[in-house]
Amino acid sequence: MTERTARGRWHVDLHHDDVNRYPGMAFVLRHVCGLDKETGVALADEAQRHGTARVLSCDTRDDAERIVAEIQLLGVRATVSVASEDAG
Known part of the structure; x- marks a missing residue:
């Protein structure tokens, strides 16, 4: 993964x-991300239907990694990805 670009x-x-x-x-998404139960x-x-779901977007890699780490500590699988225009 490359470092974040300005955009x-x-x-x-x-x-x-x-x-x-x-x-x-x-529960994990509410606790870590502040999302309501329905969301x-x-x-x-x-x-479950598609294999992954985009939970939220962050301005920095550090913020995204911190949130992913908190989700993972609660036993739910999550990862960080970069916007496709920034990949590569």
Whole structure:
């Protein structure tokens, strides 16, 4: 992953897994990201249906990595990705 460019955005992506269920994933997203229960459940559903769901975007890589680390500490799989126009 390259360093953030001036126009770049860093994304937090939630991943489907066979362990966590919607209520648990929604709780983690509420606790870490401040999302409401309905949004958390919708994102968990999207992750299950499509493999990943974009939770939010951050201005810096450090912010995105901090949020991903907090999500992962609570047992939910998440990763950082860079906006496609900034990749490469």
